[in-house]
Amino acid sequence: MKTLSEIEAAVDSLPKDKQEELLRFIEARLQNGVKASQPVNSNRNKRNFPVSKGSKPFTSADVNLIESESDDRR
Numbered sequence: 001m002k003t004l005s006e007i008e009a010a011v012d013s014l015p016k017d018k019q020e021e022l023l024r025f026i027e028a029r030l031q032n033g034v035k036a037s038q039p040v041n042s043n044r045n046k047r048n049f050p051v052s053k054g055s056k057p058f059t060s061a062d063v064n065l066i067e068s069e070s071d072d073r074r
Contacts (some may be wrong), residue, residue, distance in 0.1 A: 017053065024051075 011019060045051055049058070049066055058066075 011022065014022065043051055043053075048070070049063065
């Protein structure tokens with residue numbers, strides 16, 4: 001791909017979940033100054049919680065469990 005229109009067409013052809021993953025990747029690069037050679041873990045959010053990719057969103061109980069596991073690692 002050499003032109004912006006080719007990139008836009010490629011993005012448009014992606015399923016919605018892959019478009020969202022690409023958006024998170026680009027946002028992380030812009031916010032953190034991540035170079036292309038550095039992988040971005042798009043499976044975690046800014047607080048290092050796993051990103052829910054299923055149809056069921058995280059509940060407060062899920063967040064409490066994740067936070068307690070995080071505290072155990074410290």
